[in-house]
Amino acid sequence: MDMTRCYGCVKYLGYIEPVMVILHEQELTWAGRVSWKHHTCMISALSISTTLKQHPLIWSANNLPHDAYKLLAVPSPIGGVLVISANSIHYNSQSASCMLALNNYAVSADSSQDMPRSNFNVELDAANATWLVNDVALLSTKTGELLLLALVYDGRVVQRLDLSKSKASVLASGIASIGNSLFFLGSRLGDSLLVQFSCGVGSSGLASNLKDEGGDIEVDAHTAKRMRRSSSDALQDMVGGDELSLYGSAANNTESAQKNFSFAVRDSLINIGPLKDFSYGLRINADPNATGIAKQSNYELVCCSGHGKNGALCILRQSIRPEMITEVELPGCKGIWTVYHKNTRGSIADSSRMVPDDDEYHAYLIISLEARTMVLETGDLLTEVTETVDYFVHGRTIAAGNLFGRRRVIQVYESGARILDGSFMTQDLNLVVNGNESGNASEGCTVLSASISDPYVLLTMTDGSIRLLVGDSSSCSVSVSAPAAFGSSKKCVSSCTLYHDKGVEPWLRMTSTDAWLSTGVGETIDGTDGSLQDQGDIYCVACYDNGDLEIFDVPNFISVFYVDKFVSGKSHLVDHQISDLQKPSEVDQNSQELISHGRNESSQNMKVIEVAMQRWSGQHSRPFLFGILTDGTILCYHAYLFENTDSASKIDDSVSIDNSVSSSNMSSSRLRNLRFLRVPLDIQGRDDMPNGTLSRRLSIFKNISGYQGLFLCGSRPAWFMVFRERLRVHPQLCDGPIVAFTVLHNVNCNHGLIYVTSQGVLKICQLPSTSNYDNYWPVQKVPLKGTPHQVTYFHEKNLYPVIISAPVQKPLNQVLSSMVDQDVGHVENHNLSADELQQTYSVEEFEIRILEPEKSGGPWQTRATIAMHSSENALTIRVVTLLNATTKENETLLAVGTAYVQGEDVAARGRVLLFSVGKDADNSQTLVSEVYSKELKGAISALASLQGHLLIASGPKIILHKWTGAELNGIAFYDVPPLYVVSLNIVKNFILLGDIHKSIYFLSWKEQGAQLSLLAKDFGSLDCYATEFLIDGSTLSLTVSDDQKNIQIFYYAPKSTESWKGQKLLSRAEFHVGAHVTKFLRLQMLSTSSDKACSTVSDKTNRFALLFGTLDGSIGCIAPLDELTFRRLQSLQKKLGDAVPHVGGLNPRSFRQFHSNGKVHRRGPDSIVDCELLCHYEMLPLEEQLEIAHQIGTTRSQILSNLNDLSLGTSFL
Incomplete structure (x- = not known):
């Protein structure tokens, strides 16, 4: 088969034998040769005969545009294929063909034929398509618009194509129909959506009744409520202005289509990728008195994610911090329960079925202390009624709950159980085995634990026996059986x-x-x-x-x-x-x-x-x-x-x-x-x-702020939430160990919770409503309506400055005038007419937006905006601490590096900007003032503060500046990198610099003599994405990620013979992540049990880990290990390579090898362990765990202790 380059293939429908239509190119061309060769693609329909092993050509069509890239098979009974290109759409079958021009760039094959044109201009490069019905296709464009393509046909002959606008949606990476009424918009840049559509004349009624979503499609009420409560950027995109998107009822009234479509979003999958940058800052409700792991939960990760109108800040929190309503000291608490009480019930209803909108409040709160029980009424206020109720209050309560459809309350204590109608006892059972009348529980067999499920109560006794209390719903009484x-x-x-x-x-x-x-x-x-x-x-x-x-x-x-x-x-x-x-x-x-x-x-x-x-x-x-x-x-x-x-x-x-x-x-x-x-x-x-x-320890809940699952008490409390039949585990570390937990629903705490800490503090709280918990970590999305590029944290003011760009439509003459050298000041536009100069063109405009988290946890507020010049791109933003040489005081300033993007004919230049950030007298408004601006040759791609000075990467050199309070004066420079700095990191007086093509450079700064000197570099050709220092005690390592999705760790060893007298950085470890790492963040690790056994000086250690984010939206961590732990886990890793069944049979040992893309690479030492593989150890059966531990010469408890220490040491959020 003489096919030079294939772009796609589809199965052609309507034939007895399988027919494959292939889109390929006859002659090679590219955008620079379009004037010479432009229609170079063709399609070929091949009949695939599996018995004869032949593939004869049935029919073909040539003279298709060179930018055709996708085929879409037309369903029966029409048949044929659609060929989608950037500027036109073509329909071809064995008997007919037609086309539709989408914009002015579309030309016919012979340039003389008059082409049918669309009513509006659109570009379909990077579009995705699917069929809604057999003659209407849905197209998703690169800007997030949804278009309807109708095939107007007579019999089986397509006469023309009609294109009409439908709605605005997410920037989709893929689209697929599901059945006859749903389609899925999969997005890499925003939230993916499941959309229901309806076709017909009377279909507009679907969208007009969207509030009753559960009645239109089979979806449970909890999902519908979660959708309405979701803070998804995709859903917020669709509620205002022209982005009313898939919620509106605007039917397509195009005469040619003769079909009306209505859309409604039914579900969404949250997406936090691609992660371009992130920053580490304090939460709004942080506890300043917290220590240890509880202190780590004070922080959150603010990430730049998404693109274009789907751009957003994603606030990630590894643990949940409930919003506290009130707290009270309650020492010695052993357990808490809330119970309902219904005075009269006409019939026995199914009270166990969870109703999200159930407004029935709890009646009593029962608190079990060490030697007594407290009872509180949960009305408008929590009022203690211990002395006025018939509850057992002179000892500890084992369990409490409701029976007989919430008409009765059962209280189980050590020596018996009581049935109560509200505050009045209706039955008292004595469960002491020896029949002791004195009721002294210590002399006989007593209740150890209880499980309540209406109308039964299962009791476990201290002698190991089991009792069952059987309820009679007619008399509202219980009897005991064994x-x-x-x-x-x-x-x-x-x-x-x-x-x-x-x-x-x-x-x-x-x-x-x-x-x-x-x-x-x-x-x-x-x-x-x-x-x-x-x-x-x-x-x-x-x-x-x-x-x-x-x-x-x-x-x-x-x-x-x-x-x-x-x-x-x-x-x-x-x-x-x-x-x-x-x-x-x-x-x-x-x-x-x-x-x-x-x-x-x-x-x-x-x-x-x-x-x-x-x-x-x-x-x-x-x-x-x-x-x-x-x-x-x-x-x-x-x-x-x-x-x-x-x-x-x-x-x-x-x-x-x-x-x-x-x-x-x-x-x-x-x-x-x-x-x-x-x-x-x-x-x-x-x-x-x-x-x-x-x-x-396990407390099941069915409605806490609309969520269901269970809560795990203990020293590491955690929430187990159920979403789509999947458990999401979120720890709660802010209060330390929790000894008791229960739900509470009353006037002042709507579907909230109560828990008691090990310090004897009872807290009444609610779950934060702004977070989405259907993710690995709770996430809150702040829509920006633009592309976020970089974010930094201003700790003193609790602000987040963000670089944001958004497309703006400008006349062509303004675009051309901004792309010339200012010294020349002349626009060469004599080849363009006046009408062409007035045509609009989309350009990206940059700004610095300073955001502040809302005190109540609501939407973030924009406190200030700094606009960039025309054609000026903000490249980097950092909060720097500079020493004022005049006043000898440190100043915290916001530094911004920019570059003018004006084409290859204009010399590169950029600006460095310094801003002071403060607040007015009443602390209500943020004041941002520019204190310094300077233009430099070359793009300002990276900034960092170095011992009170400002280090600037300007083009092919780095320059160190001294701040005088009014201006920046250069005091030292070094001519690296060769091309372009992508990352700049500082530790003490050491500098790590990453070049876009020439790997990393390791430099030092000496105050005496004001000298920047190169210590060593990596002589390999590495396309850097991000760099950072890795600190393990007194050991300093250099980490870099590259374009092949690898991470390499280097070290400086001037005394080693392999380092060429210290000129070359040596490899310490290498690892294939499988995703492009765009950011490293160095965070100090928490001390673990093994660390505390060696030293009790501080909760912190001089050991740092690197948190990293990827373009796929994943987050990972690189952490140093001590030698003994590493050897143990490395031996375990080798065993698990054979003991664990891998996905698809793919061995991680091979996958994690360094990928060099065909370049010569000397393999580095095997000194890194894959925790993703090690985590499979806990999923093995207990006997296999013991066997593997024995084979590597250790114990199961030691392995689990090491994994536990590593997990706790890297709990940063």
């Missing part, structure tokens, strides 16, 4: 809980039958009556001391699911009857003995101390299973339906001797299609729980 399943079992229960499988169609009920496969999930359950279905099913999840897990149905306590060695943390959980058929238990037992033999540690002492199971509301939600082990490990599993007919038939025909359930009930009652998949959790740190220590 489940026989636990009484006859010799195994001791370590933890247990109740799980309520709610809804009309309980999810777990589907896993006990195969009907869902044939009749559909919605028709699986045939309930007896509606009320029973609404209540759902209740199960008991129990974990034993030997590490097994068992699920019983309640109240019969028939085993329906059993897992051997749940404590091992296997990747999948299967009912043991199925697993027994697949592999004999004897082999398992022998292998366990072999694994445990001779090990320093064993899994025998590991057990589950707390278990929880929950299915949150949602259209397709599935249950999550959580377990906390004695060493603090948290296991998380997500349930799913699985069907294996072979295993199912074997189970039905087999009789297991060890089975605790009779074979007659096995196939009918067991959840044989239930499986659990382990979910990785990004949790910082772990709590060691000694044997015998029990404290409730």
